[in-house]
Amino acid sequence: MNFMASKIPTPVPVAPKTRPKQGDDGGNLVLERKTQKTKPPQMFQVVMLNDDYTPMEFVVVVIQEFFSKDRETATQIMLKIHLDGKAICGVYSRDVAATKVEQVQEAARQAGHPLQCVSEPVD
Numbered sequence: 001m002n003f004m005a006s007k008i009p010t011p012v013p014v015a016p017k018t019r020p021k022q023g024d025d026g027g028n029l030v031l032e033r034k035t036q037k038t039k040p041p042q043m044f045q046v047v048m049l050n051d052d053y054t055p056m057e058f059v060v061v062v063i064q065e066f067f068s069k070d071r072e073t074a075t076q077i078m079l080k081i082h083l084d085g086k087a088i089c090g091v092y093s094r095d096v097a098a099t100k101v102e103q104v105q106e107a108a109r110q111a112g113h114p115l116q117c118v119s120e121p122v123d
């Protein structure tokens, strides 16, 4: 039996040699720079308000805990609130700012202090 006779080589397709036409990218991916369309999200500042009753130490601890400030920075912010009536504790996305306000309000409620803070859009 002649095994070699049944082994017909399969023709390998060869790509035709083509030259890119005028204005053709020759099959390459062309990336075009587009003008940025997405605006950065609106940010919200959490503003804490002064009152006559909440202990200074409580405010310092709240600012440390919920706004991730060290004790010195938290004390400076607390004193600014005490002297100016209010101060910004941090700037966040809408949802994070709303959560901070809830956390502060819940901590104040549990401790029986009238401490208030609000979230407001940054211009």
Ligand code: TYC
Pocket: 048, 049, 050, 051, 052, 053, 054, 055, 056, 059, 078, 079, 081, 082, 115, 116
């Ligand atoms: N004014 C308060 C006092 O004299 C202290 C205080 C500071 C309260 C900041 C609230 O957000 C506040 N005990």
